[in-house]
Every structure is written in structure tokens, then in C-alpha cells.
Amino acid sequence: MTEAFDYSLIDWSRAQFALTAMYHWIFVPLTLGLGFIMAIMETIYVRTGNPEWKRITKFWMTIFGINFAIGVATGIILEFEFGTNWSNYSWFVGDIFGAPLAIEGIMAFFLESTFIAVMFFGWNKVSKKFHLVSTWLVAFGASLSALWILVANAWMQLPVGMKFNPETARNEMHNFWDVLLSPMAVSKFTHTISSSYLLAAIIVIGISSWYLLRKRHIVFAKRSIVVAAVFGLITSIFTILTGDYSARVVAQNQPMKFAAFEGLYVGQTRAPLVAIGVMSTSPEDPDNENIKDFVFKIEIPNFLSYMAFQDINAFVPGIRDLMEGNEKYNIPSAAEKIARGKLAIDALAEFKLAKEAQDQAKMDEARQILDENFQYFGYGYFVDDPSRLVPSVPITFYSFHIMVALGMWFMMFFAIVLLLVYKGKISQSKFWLTIGIVNIPLAYIASQSGWITAEMGRQPWVIQDLMPTMAAVSRLDTNAVITTFILFGVVFTTLLIAELKIMFKQIKIGPKQEGGH
Amino acid sequence: MQNKNIFLRAFNFYYEGFRSMTLGRTLWLIILIKLFVMFVILKLFFFPNFLKTNFSTDEERSDYVIEQLTKPNN
Numbered sequence: 122m123t124e125a126f127d128y129s130l131i132d133w134s135r136a137q138f139a140l141t142a143m144y145h146w147i148f149v150p151l152t153l154g155l156g157f158i159m160a161i162m163e164t165i166y167v168r169t170g171n172p173e174w175k176r177i178t179k180f181w182m183t184i185f186g187i188n189f190a191i192g193v194a195t196g197i198i199l200e201f202e203f204g205t206n207w208s209n210y211s212w213f214v215g216d217i218f219g220a221p222l223a224i225e226g227i228m229a230f231f232l233e234s235t236f237i238a239v240m241f242f243g244w245n246k247v248s249k250k251f252h253l254v255s256t257w258l259v260a261f262g263a264s265l266s267a268l269w270i271l272v273a274n275a276w277m278q279l280p281v282g283m284k285f286n287p288e289t290a291r292n293e294m295h296n297f298w299d300v301l302l303s304p305m306a307v308s309k310f311t312h313t314i315s316s317s318y319l320l321a322a323i324i325v326i327g328i329s330s331w332y333l334l335r336k337r338h339i340v341f342a343k344r345s346i347v348v349a350a351v352f353g354l355i356t357s358i359f360t361i362l363t364g365d366y367s368a369r370v371v372a373q374n375q376p377m378k379f380a381a382f383e384g385l386y387v388g389q390t391r392a393p394l395v396a397i398g399v400m401s402t403s404p405e406d407p408d409n410e411n412i413k414d415f416v417f418k419i420e421i422p423n424f425l426s427y428m429a430f431q432d433i434n435a436f437v438p439g440i441r442d443l444m445e446g447n448e449k450y451n452i453p454s455a456a457e458k459i460a461r462g463k464l465a466i467d468a469l470a471e472f473k474l475a476k477e478a479q480d481q482a483k484m485d486e487a488r489q490i491l492d493e494n495f496q497y498f499g500y501g502y503f504v505d506d507p508s509r510l511v512p513s514v515p516i517t518f519y520s521f522h523i524m525v526a527l528g529m530w531f532m533m534f535f536a537i538v539l540l541l542v543y544k545g546k547i548s549q550s551k552f553w554l555t556i557g558i559v560n561i562p563l564a565y566i567a568s569q570s571g572w573i574t575a576e577m578g579r580q581p582w583v584i585q586d587l588m589p590t591m592a593a594v595s596r597l598d599t600n601a602v603i604t605t606f607i608l609f610g611v612v613f614t615t616l617l618i619a620e621l622k623i624m625f626k627q628i629k630i631g632p633k634q635e636g637g638h
Numbered sequence: 639m640q641n642k643n644i645f646l647r648a649f650n651f652y653y654e655g656f657r658s659m660t661l662g663r664t665l666w667l668i669i670l671i672k673l674f675v676m677f678v679i680l681k682l683f684f685f686p687n688f689l690k691t692n693f694s695t696d697e698e699r700s701d702y703v704i705e706q707l708t709k710p711n712n
Contacts, residue, residue, distance in 0.1 A: 183661065190665035197676060201685035208688035212703045241662070242655025289696070290703045470708035473701070592707060595688045605684050612675060619668055627661065 126591040133602040134206045134594045139576070140606060141198050143569055144613035148192020148620070150568050153267060153314055154321020154356075155185045156260030160253075161348055167253050177341055178256075179244070180632035181325065184624060186241060191620040196270070198609065206602065210583050210593035215291030217283055217300065218273050225269035232262035264314050271310045272301055277584050278575070279305035279374045285495055287472045287488060304370045309575075312363035315356050316568060319531055322353030323557075323564040326538060328628055330557030333548045338631050347542055354535035360528055365428065371578075372429035372437070375585060377510070378578035380440045381517035383425055384415060388439035388447065394424035398522070400515045413515050440511055455500070455507045458586075462501030465494035499587045509589075512580040520573040527567035534560060 159181040166174035200222070203211045211218070239247060239255035247255075276282075282299030283292040294300060326349045329342035372379040380388075383395050398418035423433040430437075436450050446454025468490035475483035503510055534556065541547040547554075579585060583593040659666070689699045 186662070187665060190669050193669065194673060194676060198680065201676075201681055204687035204690070205685040206688075209703050209706050212689060212699060213707075238652060238655065242651060242658075246651065246654075287704075289700045290707065291700070466708055469704060473704050473708070596706075597688070601684075605680075608680070608684065612672075612680075616668075616672065623661070623664065 127596075127599065128591070130597065130599045130602060131591050131594050133599055133606060134597075135590060137206065137602055137606040137609065138199070138202055141195075141202065141609055141613070142576075143572070144609075144617065145192070145195045145199065146569065146572060147565065147617065148188055148195060149267070150317030150320045151188045151324055152185065152192060153263050153317035154319070155181060155188070155324070156256075156263050157318060158321055158325055158349060158352055159185060160256045160260045161352065162345075163253050163256050165348075167249050173340060173344070176632045176634070177344055180341070181345070182240065182256075183627055184324075184328075187620060187623050187627065189237070191616050191623075195613070195616070206595050206597065207583070207593050208595040210588060212291060213588055213593070214277075214584070215283075215286075215289075216294050217276055217280075217292055220294065220297070221269035221273045221300075225266045228262065228266050228269070232258060232265070236262065267314060267317075268310050271313055272306045275303060275306035275309040276300055277582075278309070278579055279303055279370075280584055280587055285491075285498075287469055287491055288476065290469075305374060308363060308367040308370045312360065312367045313571075315360040315363050316528070316571060318356035319353055319360050319528075320564040320568050322349040322356065322535065323531060323560045325349035326353065326557045327561040330554040331628070332631065334551065334554050334558075339548060341632050343542070343547060346538060346547060350535050350538040350542065354532065354539060357528065357532035357535055361532060364525070364528065368428055369431070375579060376438050377440065377443050378512065378517070379429060380438060380443065381512045381514045381578050382521045382574070384413070384514050384518045385425070385437060385439040386414070386441055388437055388442040388450075390426060390434055390436045391423045392425035392429075392435075392437040393420035393422045394428060395419070395518075395522075396421050398518070400518060440514070444507065444510065455503070455510050458497045458500040459503050459507060461494040461497040462499060463504060464501070465491050465498040466501040468494070496586060499582060499584070499589045499592070502589050502592055503581075509581050512578050517574060517578040520570040520577065524567050524570040524574055527563055527570070531560070531564070531567070 159178050162174055162178040162181060165171075166178055203218075236255040236258040239252065240259050243252050243255060280292070281303050282294060282296040284295050285292050300306070326346050329345040329349070332338045332342040333346075368379070368382070371382070380386075383392075384398065384400060385392065395415070395418045398415045400413040401416045402413070425437050426435040427433050429435060438447065438450065438452055442450070442452050444455045446452055446457065468487045472484055472487035472491060475481075475487055500510075537553060538547065538557070541550050541553060581589045581591070583590045656662075656666075689702070693699045693702060
């Protein structure tokens with residue numbers, strides 16, 4: 122059945138979505154994290170009454186404002202794309218996506234727009250405490266609005282709390298709480314926001330480091346570094362803990378993605394974790410070019426089994442186990458899942474014919490077959506080419522390891538910065554201040570790598586096991602998709618240049634001198 | 639003199655806030671241009687809703703999607 126699809130159209134549609142999502146994600150994490158950092162700074166100002174803290178807060182609020190203004194509504198384009206480029210998917214997900222996105226829209230509009238106005242316009246017009254509450258609400262509001270889109274994304278990775286209606290070809294929500302509180306939703310939300318907070322801390326330290334290297338705004342920069350380093354250290358520990366939880370959830374619910382994380386071709390007990398590895402350019406499996414062996418690797422014994430199942434003796438299935446099946450560990454083969462998926466697809470077609478013929482008995486029979494096999498519905502599209510069930514292992518492996526390595530590095534960096542602050546040597550440490558600036562692009566690379574790991578690793582699925590990317594895409598003219606891809610490239614690059622230009626100008630100007638509240 | 643009307647006070651709060659903006663004016667200009675490009679140019683000319691544009695009822699949309707899901711080579 123795979124031969125029925127136009128892969129040029131699918132690849133361009135995916136590229137277009139990836140481009141818009143990645144550009145959108147340049148703006149989002151800084152907004153999420155900087156909100157809390159400036160709220161902490163303003164809290165210190167309110168508690169101490171020291172006008173320097175007000176100056177510090179207002180400067181970072183300006184940076185927040187620039188990032189917010191440039192980034193706001195860039196996510197709406199993703200929603201346009203759902204309707205235009207991914208219409209089968211949009212229809213299929215039914216109200217599962219509708220409810221969280223509607224809540225996000227309402228929340229973002231009322232909470233953020235109201236309190237952002239107080240935050241920016243309210244200095245000296247509302248009481249100090251009311252202003253502070255507004256700043257905190259902006260910070261919480263931003264993270265809460267991120268919750269809903271992340272819940273929707275998590276549902277795609279672990280579809281729960283719904284029932285498929287064959288009459289409408291839509292999934293209907295049966296249990297909102299299952300959707301909201303699924304392990305995938307919890308891990309996705311906590312890991313994504315904590316890593317965003319970490320990113321913001323890196324940006325604050327990076328910009329402050331630049332001031333210290335230039336010997337400008339020394340007090341401002343040192344104080345900003347202290348707040349950001351403490352915030353960064355706490356959130357980086359939280360990021361690592363949530364990342365660990367996230368890996369366990371993936372191991373249990375998306376074993377193919379987990380195997381791709383580690384380039385694990387053959388499953389094993391006491392599986393080692395590849396700490397550092399370089400993949401070969403030639404395929405390990407001649408039938409699948411996505412699978413590559415290592416030319417070099419350093420492993421930590423038993424750690425992968427422990428990371429996945431908190432048991433060093435646990436069996437971690439490899440790509441081969443998931444494709445060929447493993448009776449000993451009760452893992453069905455891809456062929457078995459494909460056969461059941463095909464049954465489900467055929468049952469849906471039968472159901473439609475029976476409905477048109479108003480044959481209730483046949484409808485019931487088809488529905489029963491569909492219900493019994495629906496969990497493998499998407500596998501039915503891979504009859505001709507099961508190798509497409511394997512994601513690109515090198516991309517998943519490298520993006521995962523880049524994210525993890527940088528996450529660990531940032532935690533160490535925050536600790537080093539705090540140590541230097543404690544010893545009173547931060548402003549003289551040219552090396553570490555320079556590293557602080559270098560860390561800025563690295564933080565964005567880590568953040569984007571996280572999403573590449575999550576989204577490339579779950580291929581070929583747009584909804585895990587139920588709908589592959591190729592069945593989700595709208596039948597459009599490929600050239601139209603290429604045109605919008607280029608258009609987006611231009612629009613988003615212009616926005617990014619505008620942001621950087623305005624931001625660099627404000628950083629150059631630095632914090633303004635002013636009196637107290 | 640303090641105006642007691644809450645709506646008028648809210649209006650004045652926003653009015654004064656917008657009036658006293660400096661950098662904010664540039665940012666608002668960018669936001670407005672961006673929204674125009676997104677909602678007027680992109681949405682109208684490049685991103686019609688595929689199912690809403692091509693089918694008039696939900697039943698037709700369902701039939702089309704089922705067709706796509708069950709016979710993708712059609």
C-alpha cells in the first residue's frame with residue numbers, strides 16, 4: 122500500500138511543518154523561562170525595595186517583550202497547516218486536538234494579554250504587589266498555555282482516552298483526564314518547560330557575561346547571573362530528572378523510538394548505554410538503509426536497561442526484535458501488526474459499504490473486527506514496505522545524544538558559575554564569561570535537538586501506531602507545498618532577523634537608569 | 639481627579655500605556671504586519687482548509703477521509 126503514496130509531497134509537507142515548528146520553537150522557550158526569571162527578580166525588588174532590582178527586572182522584561190512580540194502567533198501557522206496540508210490527520214484526531222487548543226487560545230488570550238499589559242504599562246500605576254502578581258501570572262500563564270499544545274502532542278505519541286467512530290472516521294474523546302494526565306503528557310510537559318527555563322537561564326547568563334567582558338553594567342550583570350545561575354541549576358536538575366522519566370515513558374510506549382535513541386539493533390538484557398558513538402555510513406541491515414552500525418562507541422554497562430525499566434537485568438528490545446518479533450519476550454513481529462492493521466483498514470471499508478447498504482449485521486461484524494485490531498490500524502499501510510516502520514536511526518541517535526550531552530554540560534556550567542560567584546571571581550573569569558556567550562547558540566541547539574529526537578524518532582507515525590505520516594497528508598500539488606515552504610522560510614527568517622536586530626540594539630543600550638517605584 | 643468608572647480607568651490605562659511606548663511601537667508594528675501576512679495573505683491565498691473548501695457537509699468530509707484511509711491509491 123505504501124506505493125500508493127506520493128513521497129515527494131509527503132517529504133515537502135513534513136519539511137514545511139518542521140520548518141515552521143522549529144522557527145516557532147526559537148521564540149517559545151525563552152518566553153517560558155524568562156517570564157519566571159524576571160518574576161523572581163521583581164520579587165527581590167519588592168522584598169528589598171532596592172531600585173537596582175527594578176532596573177534589572179525592567180531590562181529583562183524588555184528582552185521578554187521583544188521575544189514575545191516577534192514570536193506571538195507564529196504557532197498559528199501550524200494550525201493553518203493542519204487544515205491545509207494535514208487534513209486527513211486533522212479530521213481523524215477529531216475533538217482530541219480541538220479541546221486542548223481551544224483552552225490554550227482562551228487562556229493565552231485572557232491571562233497573558235491582560236496581565237502582560239499590567240506588566241508593561243503598570244509600573245508606577247498599580248501597586249507594587251499587584252504588579253508583581255501580574256508578572257508571576259504572565260510567567261505561569263505562558264507555561265500553562267504551553268501545557269495544552271504539549272498535551273495534544275503527547276496524545277499523538279500515546280493516543281489514549283478516546284474511541285474511534287467509524288461512522289465519522291474521527292476519534293472522540295472519552296476521558297479528558299486520561300488525555301491530560303497520560304504519562305506521555307506529564308513527561309512531555311515537565312521536560313519541555315524545564316528545558317525551556319534552562320535555556321532562558323543560559324541566555325541571561327550569556328548576555329550578562331557580555332556586559333562583564335565589556336566591563337559595563339557590572340552590578341546589573343553580576344546580579345542577573347546570580348539569579349539565572351541558581352534558577353538554571355535547579356531547572357537543569359529538574360530537566361535531567363524529567364528527561365529520565367521521559368526516557369522510561371518512551372521505552373514503554375514507543376520502543377522503536379527508544380531503540381533508535383541508542384542505535385540498538387539487537388535487543389539484550391543488561392543493555393549498555395552508548396555514551397558516545399559514531400555511526401557507520403553503510404547500513405547494518407541490507408534491507409533497511411535507516412539502520413547503521415557504530416564505527417566507534419563508548420558504552421556504560423547495564424545503564425540502558427536501568428534507564429528504560431529501572432532494572433539492570435531488564436530486556437531492552439532492539440530494532441530487529443521489534444521488526445521480526447521475539448517470542449521469549451512476547452514482542453509481536455511487524456508482519457503480525459501489519460496483518461492486523463490491514464484487517465482494521467479493510468473492516469473500516471466494509472463498515473462504510475455496509476452502512477451504505479443499511480446492513481446492520483455486517484456493520485456490527487465490521488465494527489467488531491475494527492475494534493479488535495484498531496490499535497494496529499496504521500500498520501496496515503506498510504504491507505509493501507515494512508522497512509519504513511524504522512525511523513532514521515542516525516538522526517535520532519545524534520539528536521538525542523547532543524541534547525543529553527548539552528543538558529549535562531549546562532548543569533555543570535551553572536554549578537561552575539555559582540562557584541565563581543561564591544568566590545567573587547565571576548567578573549574576572551574571562552574564559553567562563555566567554556563560554557557563557559558560546560552557550561547561547563548551544564542552548565538553542567539542545568532545545569531543537571530535543572524536538573528532533575521526539576519527532577524524527579517517532580516516524581513513521583503522526584499518531585503512534587494508528588496513523589502514519591503518509592496517510593495523514595492532504596492530496597495537494599507538491600509545487601504548492603514547495604511554494605509555501607519557501608514563503609515561510611522568507612517570513613520566519615525576516616522575523617528572526619528583526620528580533621535579533623532589535624534585541625542586539627537593546628542589549629547594546631543596556632539597562633536604563635531610573636529611580637524607584 | 640480620579641475617575642471612578644472602571645471601564646474608563648481601564649481604557650485610560652491602556653491608552654496611556656500605548657501612548658508612552660517607545661520600543662513597543664516598533665514591536666506592535668511588527669505584530670500587526672505579521673498578523674496581516676498570516677491571516678490575510680497566508681490564510682486566504684495559501685492555506686484554505688482542505689476539507690472545508692472541497693466539501694460542504696461533515697458527512698461528505700467523513701466519506702472522503704474514509705476513502706483516503708481505506709483506498710489511498712484512488
